[in-house]
Amino acid sequence: MxxxxxxxxxxxxxxxxxxxxxxxxxxxxxxxxxxxxxxxxxxxxxxxxxxxxxxxxxxxxxxxxxxxxxxxxxxxxRDRIDQIRRTQVKKEVDIFLERMEALGFTRDEIMGVLREAITEEEDG
Amino acid sequence: MDKEIMRFDKVTKRFGSKTALNDIDISIERGRIVGLLGPNGSGKTTFIKLANGLLHPDSGTIHIDDRLPGPETRAVVSYLPDRMYFADWMKVKDLAGMFEDFYSDFSRQKARDMMDKLGIDEKDRIKNMSKGTKEKLQLILVMSREAKLYLLDEPIGGVDPAARDFILKTIITNYSPESTVIISTHLIADVEKVLDEVVLLKEGQIIRRENVDRLREEEGRSVDQLFREMFAQG
Structure with a gap:
């Protein structure tokens, strides 16, 4: 591991x-x-x-x-596992948002950047 | 059973006019992995040799497993010296046989299993081995005893990262929860993750003792960082 x-x-x-x-x-x-x-x-x-x-x-x-x-x-x-999984995701997202905001991005811009990144990954 | 495996009370050791250890008080519990840290010449090897009964203090007393150091404590202490002490002409099986004769707690099977993993054969000759393999073999023999106290003097001297991982894993897998391992080293970053606590030696005195997790939790610092601060040059 x-x-x-x-x-x-x-x-x-x-x-x-x-x-x-x-x-x-x-x-x-x-x-x-x-x-x-x-x-x-x-x-x-x-x-x-x-x-x-x-x-x-x-x-x-x-x-x-x-x-x-x-x-x-x-x-x-399994419900408990799923619950913890959601907490983990929330934590990661919060960290990400905090960093993006520190860089001066607005929520809309962040959404745009994310969408772009995901599309690129799907195409690539 | 007493919780304590080792105790030093006001222990001083001199070599001529040089004081190697000065008025050391320390108690170490069972079931711990303890790092004995300090620069070269800070007294680490002297400390380990005193605990093993190879040296005698000029003043103060030492207790190992509730006894004064001697043949009885040597039977429960497994010691890895800071240098190789095997004769070159020996084969691996001669060495393993020696350990079997000397120590009733030595498990030849355990040693053989670990040697198999490294591709060391009992018929191999010591003189044909690389320095790293010799070091690993020595550690395997020392850790194949079911001792109450393991004293490892610089077990990861000059070895590469893969060998270092093997050595740390060997220590973790083979010590029992009732036994204590004392590891002396000046390479802190490499061993920090396996330690419960650290004892910092400087010029023959204990200048700090810390629980590794407490240090990180309360001060947000690793032992490596602490060490650099305490021993910063200039």
């Missing part, structure tokens, strides 16, 4: 965001069993305690459930 960790934020929160994206992005499906904390930690090259904390965050978000016999798995609750 592809992990990105930068200098500014706590490592565990970056990990939990990325794990959440693996789930909402469909890399791990609803109900799918997850690798152990240690396997995830080794894959990301991070401390297992830090990965543990990221996992706990996913549990409290309701994206991951712990089953006493089978270990951790992605929740079966």
């Amino acid at each position: 592809e992990w990105k960790i930068d200098d500014r934020y706590p490592i565990w929160s970056q990990l939990s965001e990325q794990l959440a994206a693996f789930i909402t992005g469909g890399q791990f499906e609803a109900g799918q069993r997850l690798p152990s904390v240690r396997e995830f930690a080794a894959d990301a090259g991070v401390n297992p305690n830090t990965m543990q904390r990221a996992m706990a965050e996913l549990e409290s978000l309701g994206l991951v459930v712990t089953n006493r016999t089978a270990g951790r798995a992605v929740t079966e609750d």
Whole structure:
């Protein structure tokens, strides 16, 4: 898996965001069993305690459930996954809008730029 | 079981007129990965050798797993020295056999599995190996013990990024949640992600101790940045 960790934020929160994206992005499906904390930690090259904390965050978000016999798995609750997915999108869009506004673009201009970019991508 | 795996009380170590460690107090818990950071000559290797019982303090006391350093603590401490100590004429199987004889907690199977991944054969001779492979082999042997305390002195000395990843993954995968790993290094950016906390040494004294996540959360800084600030030249 592809992990990105930068200098500014706590490592565990970056990990939990990325794990959440693996789930909402469909890399791990609803109900799918997850690798152990240690396997995830080794894959990301991070401390297992830090990965543990990221996992706990996913549990409290309701994206991951712990089953006493089978270990951790992605929740079966697809509505919850979808809900988190929408929050993620909203967050990304807000960041984008903020940056565009900082560059002096109006909402209409932003819409225009977006439409153009999407059309280009579809044509290309 | 005591939560503490290691404690230094007012530990001082001198070499002639030079004070290598000066009045060190520190307690380290079980289940942690701790970075021992500092420039060359700051006392990192002395600290590790004292913890391993290879050196004795001039004053102060050291406890490892509730005991004074000696044969009993050496049985629970797995030590990676800062230089190669294997004889060149040896084969991998001679070395593995040595570890098996010396340490009852050594798992030959575990070592073999890791060597397989790197394509190291038990019949290979040490003298035919590259420097990087020797370093990795040494780490594999050290991490194949089920120790309570791992003392790794500069485990990522001069290796390339792929080897560094292998080394960090080997450490993460092989330490148990009850054991503690102390990694001394001056290459902070490379190891920061695997650490719970860092201890900064300067001229034989502990000048700072930080939890890696707390530092990022409350000060918005990485350990690497902190290190550069503390040890900025001029």
